Amino acid sequence: MENNDIIKIENRVYKKPSLLNDSHMHYCPGCSHGVVHKLVAEVIEELGLQEKAIGVSPVGCAVFAYNYIDIDWLEAAHGRATAMATAAKRLMPDKLVFTYQGDGDFAAIGTCESIHSCNRGESIAIIFINNAIYGMTGGQMAPTTLLGQKTATCPYGRRADLNGYPLSITPLLAQLDGTRYVTRQSVHTPANVRKTKAAIKKAFQNSMEGKGTSVVEVVSTCNTGWKLSPEKANQWMVDNMFAKYPLGDLKNVDAEKKD
Amino acid sequence: MAKIRGAVTVNSERCKGCNLCVVACPCDVLDLMKKEVNNRGYHFAYMAAPEKCIGCQSCALVCPDACIEVYRVVEK
Numbered sequence: 001m002e003n004n005d006i007i008k009i010e011n012r013v014y015k016k017p018s019l020l021n022d023s024h025m026h027y028c029p030g031c032s033h034g035v036v037h038k039l040v041a042e043v044i045e046e047l048g049l050q051e052k053a054i055g056v057s058p059v060g061c062a063v064f065a066y067n068y069i070d071i072d073w074l075e076a077a078h079g080r081a082t083a084m085a086t087a088a089k090r091l092m093p094d095k096l097v098f099t100y101q102g103d104g105d106f107a108a109i110g111t112c113e114s115i116h117s118c119n120r121g122e123s124i125a126i127i128f129i130n131n132a133i134y135g136m137t138g139g140q141m142a143p144t145t146l147l148g149q150k151t152a153t154c155p156y157g158r159r160a161d162l163n164g165y166p167l168s169i170t171p172l173l174a175q176l177d178g179t180r181y182v183t184r185q186s187v188h189t190p191a192n193v194r195k196t197k198a199a200i201k202k203a204f205q206n207s208m209e210g211k212g213t214s215v216v217e218v219v220s221t222c223n224t225g226w227k228l229s230p231e232k233a234n235q236w237m238v239d240n241m242f243a244k245y246p247l248g249d250l251k252n253v254d255a256e257k258k259d
Numbered sequence: 260m261a262k263i264r265g266a267v268t269v270n271s272e273r274c275k276g277c278n279l280c281v282v283a284c285p286c287d288v289l290d291l292m293k294k295e296v297n298n299r300g301y302h303f304a305y306m307a308a309p310e311k312c313i314g315c316q317s318c319a320l321v322c323p324d325a326c327i328e329v330y331r332v333v334e335k
């Protein structure tokens with residue numbers, strides 16, 4: 001059987017989601033942001049929510065997310081995405097409202113909004129891309145930067161005595177009464193991509209059902225900022241990030257209720 | 260015995276040559292073009308060994324730019 005006999009529409013098992021625009025994404029080759037954008041588009045399409053979805057894009061590399069996924073978007077000031085999402089969801093409770101934020105946005109300048117939105121239990125979904133660095137501005141140290149990790153602003157590696165400890169914010173959010181579902185995933189292997197997609201789907205369904213806040217942290221790479229090839233960045237993430245940011249569900253109220 | 264055959268298409272203008280699909284493929288089907296580049300100067304991915312593809316979608320799942328479409332048939 002030749003390739004031409006296989007490549008027929010009736011045999012197609014995977015395609016680019018139609019909600020992902022044809023516009024060229026500005027992300028660096030191999031960036032985790034692209035994979036997560038694809039999953040967001042796939043999930044919204046599968047849930048049939050394209051007319052109901054409102055995304056809030058951040059300041060950071062994902063600032064242009066509104067150019068890439070064909071739904072309604074708001075663009076928040078740096079760190080304030082969950083505050084804008086709160087307003088959107090309260091004014092239009094029947095909409096799917098989600099934020100898409102980096103660690104600098106969500107866990108540095110936006111920490112106050114992030115924590116209080118989760119504590120209030122706003123029925124929004126938060127997609128939190130943790131690449132342990134400020135990607136967009138040139139790879140500066142973030143609160144999430146690992147001890148010893150070299151960045152533009154800690155070229156000899158992060159030191160606890162000088163720079164404090166890395167902030168793992170997701171477990172803090174899991175302790176709050178307002179959160180319904182808190183999970184930490186990654187997108188470096190096909191199996192992990194599938195798990196992250198399922199997590200995003202659950203978070204979006206929770207928003208639609210008004211069940212409180214869902215947080216999907218995606219431990220990610222910034223291969224340019226880390227100065228590694230995409231493949232080596234994935235390996236560096238496995239070797240270094242997962243010890244501080246272990247993958248798995250941190251809270252799933254629905255699963256606990258079933259027990 | 261039924262044999263599963265797969266094939267992929269790569270949107271070569273969208274591809275950024277990141278190599279993640281090449282690494283993810285369990286059957287060593289894909290490679291990056293050695294010399295040829297697309298409009299943006301990237302060495303794009305292509306099926307170097309098409310006969311080995313099983314249509315498992317691993318490459319497409321990890322592609323950050325959604326360049327890959329996967330096709331699958333069961334040969335009787």
Ligand SMILES: Cc1ncc(C[n+]2csc(CCOP(=O)(O)OP(=O)(O)O)c2C)c(N)n1
Nearest residue numbers: 059060061078102103104105133134135136
């Ligand atoms: C009020 C304000 N302060 C600082 C900046 C500069 N700035 C732009 S993006 C960014 C950090 C982005 O890092 P992160 O949220 O981790 O996202 P990434 O780019 O890594 O995806 C900063 C500090 C800004 N745009 N506005």
Ligand code: SF4
Nearest residue numbers: 284312313315316318
């Ligand atoms: S579908 Fe599977 S076997 Fe075929 S090229 Fe992609 S990863 Fe390789």
Ligand code: SF4
Nearest residue numbers: 274275277278280322
């Ligand atoms: S994963 Fe996608 S962008 Fe990267 S080389 Fe393969 S087809 Fe190109």
